[in-house]
Amino acid sequence: MKKDIKLLAVESSCDETAASVVKNGREVLSNVIASQIDLHKLYGGVVPEIASRKHIQNINPVIEQALEEAEMAIQDVDGVCVTYGPGLVGALLVGVGTAKAISYAAGKPLIGVNHIEGHISANYICHAELEPPFLCLVVSGGHTHLVMVKDYGEYEMIGRTRDDAAGEAFDKVARSIGLGYPGGPKIDALAPKGDKDAILFPRASIDGAPYDFSFSGVKSAVLNYINGCKMKGIRYSQADLAASFQEAVTDVLVSRTMLAADRYNTNKVAMAGGVASNRALRSRMKAACGERGYALYYPEPVFCTDNAAMIGAAGYYEFIKGRRDGWDLNAVPGLEIQWNTQRNN
DSSP: OOOOOEEEEEEOSSSEEEEEEEETTTEEEEEEEEEOHHHHGGGTSOOHHHHHHHHHHHHHHHHHHHHHHTTOOGGGOSEEEEEEESSOHHHHHHHHHHHHHHHHHHTOOEEEEEHHHHHHHHHHHHOTTOOSSEEEEEESSSOEEEEEEEETTEEEEEEEBSSSOHHHHHHHHHHHTTOOSSHHHHHHHHGGGSOTTSSOOOOOOOTTOTTOBOOHHHHHHHHHHHHHHHHHTOOOOHHHHHHHHHHHHHHHHHHHHHHHHHHTTOSEEEEESGGGGOHHHHHHHHHHHHHHTOEEEOOOHHHHSSOSHHHHHHHHHHHHTTOOBOTTOOOOTTOOGGGGGGOOO
16 A cells, blocks of 8 residues: 655745645645734735744744644654745745754755745645646746646746746836835725726836736736826725726736636646635636636645645645755745756655
8 A cells, every 4th residue: 555645844935934734745744824914914925034033933833733633743754854944044944944953853864845845835735626638827926937837846947037927017006106005905805996097097018928927017017007197186986096007917917817728738727826715816717718628627726826735736746856955954945937847856
């Protein structure tokens, strides 16, 4: 009988301190998340030093709770997975250092996991039937990528943002119209009350790079629109502005994804990352895939935002390939997803 593999996973790449126990890469036995949103909303965004200090306070209790909820002791797990990049260097170091200490003390294998690979792997948790190959749109506060998932742990980056990530643009626009932080959920909630066709914001394209994204232009267009209204003494509708901005971003995300899916001849499309929980994006992507007969996958909202279960899912496929990391594993804040295809056993 095949032995079940149970992994303790740790995630601390930004402002969520998370730990999870995952069985066989798909079954979540526990998923504990300590959020810092209330702390950082005072500053309108994540303050890296504050995030790092809070991770230090939270990480041991969060790991203990994850093991307790899974009804396991550390000796019962088969390995320890941890996000080592990309992310905020101080935040990453807290997770990496803690995971290395646990791995060493318990005599368990250590597996470093790419955060973006974790987001992609969140789909395995929610869709037991999903297997590579498939196309995945990774769209979050820090990343906007189009990735062909060729196999477990094997990727081809085919498109990426040239400037702001989509989630970053959501946060900045929300702040500019007075909605506060975090911006994505607030715009998602307000936009249905507005007219998405009220204001025509730009949809940027990049010559010679049909699958790449750029969101700095639409963000600047929103700011210019607001400033223009203020100078002219014209009142504008927050709801119309939110809806029109969301429509522009969603239009670009869906059109680029469909273009890539058609070009790479795949009938399976997935989404991942915090913005993948946006209702307008899900609706538009579902309609576009339905028109083409493509299957669409996306995680439940709790697995879209940063969490450790997705790290355990990704780590499982590294583990069964025999990949292990040593005590020299370090935080790599600018880690690229292509690195995993070159990783040594």
